[in-house]
Amino acid sequence: ILATIASAVLVGIPSALFTQIFHTGFEASKTILPWMIPGVLAQSFSTLLAHYFAGKGKYRVNLYSSICGIGITILGLGISLPLWGIYGAASTASACYIGMLIFQLVAFLTQKK
Numbered sequence: 001i002l003a004t005i006a007s008a009v010l011v012g013i014p015s016a017l018f019t020q021i022f023h024t025g026f027e028a029s030k031t032i033l034p035w036m037i038p039g040v041l042a043q044s045f046s047t048l049l050a051h052y053f054a055g056k057g058k059y060r061v062n063l064y065s066s067i068c069g070i071g072i073t074i075l076g077l078g079i080s081l082p083l084w085g086i087y088g089a090a091s092t093a094s095a096c097y098i099g100m101l102i103f104q105l106v107a108f109l110t111q112k113k
Helices: 002-012 015-022 029-055 059-084 086-110
Strands: none
Touching: 002 029, 015 029, 029 059, 029 086, 059 086
């Protein structure tokens, strides 16, 4: 919930403010945020599940989730970075976190209770 609120606040900030605070090089920050926010929200929920699995002693789920994320990152950057530059990197980061979340959700929903 907090990540959603913080994301909404970030989207509402004018791009000129990013440049004023962080100086040059951050002009594109406002246009990149929509590509990154799905990943931020997925990572927020993924962190909850990671703590759950760690608490249950199911460390392999977190390990395999991280391996899944690395695979998505390597493939995604190899494909999207040359085509779309910084937007490809931002979408790959989101895809990585969404992939990790999906892996953890499947593990959570199919676990023996």
